[in-house]
Amino acid sequence: MSLSQSALTPLSRVRVAVDCMGGDHGPSVTLPACQAFLAAHPQAELVLVGTPEALAPAASWPRVTCVHASETVLMDDTVEVALRRKRDSSMRVAINQLKASGEGAEPLAHVCVSAGNTGALMAVARYVLKTLDGIDRPAIATVMPNRLDGFTTVLDLGANVDCSAEHLLQFAVMGSALVGAVSGKADPSVGLLNIGEEVIKGSDTIKRAGELLREAAARGHLHFHGNVEGDDIFKGTTDIVVCDGFVGNVALKTAEGLASMLGDMIRQEFTRTPFAKFAALIALPVLRHFKTRVDPRRLNGAALLGLRGLVFKSHGSADAFGFEQALTRAYDAARNRLLDRVHDRILDTLQALNAQPVAGGADDTVQAA
Amino acid sequence: MSLSQSALTPLSRVRVAVDCMGGDHGPSVTLPACQAFLAAHPQAELVLVGTPEALAPAASWPRVTCVHASETVLMDDTVEVALRRKRDSSMRVAINQLKASGEGAEPLAHVCVSAGNTGALMAVARYVLKTLDGIDRPAIATVMPNRLDGFTTVLDLGANVDCSAEHLLQFAVMGSALVGAVSGKADPSVGLLNIGEEVIKGSDTIKRAGELLREAAARGHLHFHGNVEGDDIFKGTTDIVVCDGFVGNVALKTAEGLASMLGDMIRQEFTRTPFAKFAALIALPVLRHFKTRVDPRRLNGAALLGLRGLVFKSHGSADAFGFEQALTRAYDAARNRLLDRVHDRILDTLQALNAQPVAGGADDTVQAA
Known part of the structure; x- marks a missing residue:
């Protein structure tokens, strides 16, 4: 580099x-x-x-x-x-x-x-x-929280609905620069969002993007991990997850929707009965710490790259x-x-x-x- | 019908x-x-x-x-x-x-x-x-829980990575039949997964699928709600959400990954300190009820349609x-x-x-x- x-x-x-x-x-x-x-x-x-x-x-x-x-x-x-x-x-x-x-x-x-x-x-x-x-x-790049108590940078988030393999490569390069600048990692890892880890998975565009990314990695231009799946965003398998804007937008909105539903359900459960309200009082510090940890506001701010x-x-x-x-x-x-x-x-x-x-x-x- | x-x-x-x-x-x-x-x-x-x-x-x-x-x-x-x-x-x-x-x-x-x-x-x-x-x-159709304490049927979940507008229409028709059979709703509503509600959003394929679905709805063959976004799956905006297999698979895996991470984080929080463990004991019935409510096993069983x-x-x-x-x-x-x-x-x-x-x-x- x-x-x-x-x-x-x-x-x-x-x-x-x-x-x-x-x-x-x-x-x-x-x-x-x-x-x-x-x-x-x-x-x-x-x-x-x-x-x-x-x-x-x-x-x-x-x-x-x-x-x-x-x-x-x-x-x-x-x-x-x-x-x-x-x-x-x-x-x-x-x-x-x-x-x-x-x-x-x-x-x-x-x-x-x-x-x-x-x-x-x-x-x-x-x-x-x-x-x-x-x-x-x-491209629009945002960060999502992961299990490693860090975050995964995902792009594109909706600027581009149809992407070629070359666009996905460009996103990978820009994402690497972003993570390098913000988190100080010299060689952040890139995952290509797909429906399976095997190289034969996905559309022709995705397979071709995989080839370009492997080629770039072989030349030392980025650290390509390989294909990742939706759950890898939260596992923190790679620092960066690259996808087209349609898929990225759906993944982000799906995650937001689920998190919001689960948050509301926890609130409902802890207010459902007088006993639940009492339990909520006792558990308040624990619930607060959990809430802080998953607070999406902490990760606000998407980069236009x-x-x-x-x-x-x-x-x-x-x-x-x-x-x-x-x-x-x-x-x-x-x-x-x-x-x-x-x-x-x-x-x-x-x-x-x-x-x-x-x-x-x-x-x-x-x-x- | x-x-x-x-x-x-x-x-x-x-x-x-x-x-x-x-x-x-x-x-x-x-x-x-x-x-x-x-x-x-x-x-x-x-x-x-x-x-x-x-x-x-x-x-x-x-x-x-x-x-x-x-x-x-x-x-x-x-x-x-x-x-x-x-x-x-x-x-x-x-x-x-x-x-x-x-x-x-x-x-x-x-x-x-x-x-x-x-x-x-x-x-x-x-x-x-x-x-x-x-x-x-x-297509593969599965159900995901929603805020209405019901579930949203999503298809395709990965059988087809590239779909034409006609395929998406077929998925909508098959999904309507599935929900009709399983939940007894005569006229279940269909949403087309997109990156915005407006009809001008999305790729050409998605826009064309929207046209076909509106046409089918106008003739009374299905109940088309319009475009929906990722979070609508959990809002329960429509009974059925239609998308290509790539997008559906990413949405499902993303949701599974996030749910699993949040579940583990709650567990961690309630075992982090002796006080947290005590709070967990008190809150146990509440946490159990929450767990039952979001238990993904209840919704196991995807249909090959x-x-x-x-x-x-x-x-x-x-x-x-x-x-x-x-x-x-x-x-x-x-x-x-x-x-x-x-x-x-x-x-x-x-x-x-x-x-x-x-x-x-x-x-x-x-x-x-």
Whole structure:
């Protein structure tokens, strides 16, 4: 792995652009989260983007720059509306902060965080930032908890419904860079999500992706474990699980749905009878510890990978604690130069594999805005 | 819906063929399960298939016929081995019991249950029984628990990795027949698993499947709810969730993996400290009730649909209680004439939609054995 030296030295001064208007709750969640984040990260700086009224309380905060935007992308706005009608949205202006204003100039921010709607965020980010060389399609990567009390990074989570084998390879490379940057593992392992461990399993695309991944691994470009199944996400069999966006989205939503159902059932059981309520009182510290351990807010913050800028997506329904986690995740990624790492890894792997960007892939869904 | 009269009158005498050698544990699990099943179903009859030694204890049981088979399909046997090398396997002989020995003769059994390996079971069943007219590909349907304290039927679970829109329609029709037979709902609702509720979401195949399903619904052939997402499986938004085998398999394994991790974490939390152990003692009845409610063994028994005979698949690792549930599920389906229902529904829907069997679909994976 020949990462350039620059990729390995953490940035000393990181500025995070925050779309303060996005998400189900807007500034009532994002501002308290920003305040908590600043208190916990004395080196960090924030660029807050929103309407003047919304940002008024933050005007005097230290290490904060306020940038005004007149519009807000709503949670049910279409990509079309977000891209073409709301050019002065807080989402778009926040992403704009990642672009340098001129040749040789520093961009105002190193990473952007928004809790706005995923489709709009991906489309705007892709339109404003463009994809990295060698990347046909950006991917969304999130983390899910595993049995090892760590987490498994899963991508793609819904940006791409039909993926070629080459796309899956690109996801593996980007995921490796992400885990390398965030968790410090030099050589994180990659699993290809499939319906069995044997190499003969799966569709033609999956089998071909397996070949590409084995080839890349043989050349030392990534650590390919082999096929994994849905339950391996939670076993922590590999650091990274790669799949197309349709499958990843279904897996994530299925897991969220099951966790939520089981959580509600435990609550129901512990309130069903007077005795159960008494038992709940006694068991409260145990139940609380369990709840903290499986709290999905801790893992909030999905990375949009493959763009010429770092964008993180918070769950739309996140509360202040959850949004703060997304800010932290974004800050850590930028500090550890995730963008350079993805760029270097992609360059290394794709050059060596002699792969060409896949025809029809690059920016084929986003037209001029 | 014009179901023929025969499909609505339950069978009075149902014989279940049991592959007693299949699964991780073989006769040590299947025989006790059969005994419990017979005790709970005084009308039921069993056709036990296995080696003479294995079946010896059951020789004198009432309402039991023993049929000998000299071979056993192992859990890691390939489809090839199961189909071509082990023609006298308990799995194959059990499935053979579903075929009448001559013109006008009654088959020895109405439904077959095996805990043997899924790939082999599907291949052997497909080879021996063939698919129903109008069905290109059989599907595997299982049930998952939902918030309504009922269950959601999901198919396909892994028999088909690449599905056309027509296949997904066929799955919807077969799933409707299954739920109609097993739960008695005349008009169960169908959801198409997707990455969003809007009709514009998903791949071209999914969008086309949505069109076919809306068309079938408009003609009154099934009750199509629309797109659903992964979490809707557990919300119980629809009675049936239709997806291709790859996605279904990932969703099932992801859910199993998460449930297992959370179960282990609860156990860990309640044994972590002396106080936690004390709390566990107090909370024991509550925890037990919760465990019973989410016990996956209760829902054991997946249906292989679309064949000219009814085959049910038990989890390979099922214990006697789990295997007994699969027997009961199979018995109920046969008693309620699932095979006739699937046949009638398929005929109705496909004739009306003027659909032709899809080229290259029928029996394209199984060659002469």
